[in-house]
Amino acid sequence: EGDLMYMPTTLPGVGIGEARHILQQTDKLIATMPEVETVFGKAGRADTATDPAPLSMIETVVQLKPESEWPSGMTMDKLKTELDRLVQFPGLTNTWLMPIRTRIDMLSTGIKT
Numbered sequence: 001e002g003d004l005m006y007m008p009t010t011l012p013g014v015g016i017g018e019a020r021h022i023l024q025q026t027d028k029l030i031a032t033m034p035e036v037e038t039v040f041g042k043a044g045r046a047d048t049a050t051d052p053a054p055l056s057m058i059e060t061v062v063q064l065k066p067e068s069e070w071p072s073g074m075t076m077d078k079l080k081t082e083l084d085r086l087v088q089f090p091g092l093t094n095t096w097l098m099p100i101r102t103r104i105d106m107l108s109t110g111i112k113t
Contacts, residue, residue, distance in 0.1 A: 005099040006060040008092040019043040022089060023058055029087050030062055035070045035079055038063040061099055
């Protein structure tokens with residue numbers, strides 16, 4: 001797909017202040033990677049009955065630069081490994097996914113994939 005979605009699992013019942021702090025810190029760290037073009041994250045959901053996401057559900061879309069601009073030898077797997085090492089917070093379990101595939105899976109199953 002060319003981009004990534006970062007969807008960490010947080011502790012249940014995380015408060016809005018802590019979710020905001022996690023989101024800000026993870027976005028800043030992800031943006032430091034030279035392969036990253038932009039980072040945009042959200043915590044929780046819209047005020048709608050059709051989105052069952054809890055506040056503890058953080059989603060960050062990571063737009064990547066074209067692979068031709070990446071350092072020599074960098075691959076998507078290596079990038080995910082480096083990002084995973086970089087973004088480490090107590091209580092978070094990191095998940096790096098493909099955004100379009102993730103949306104399709106979530107829409108078809110109704111659950112976070």
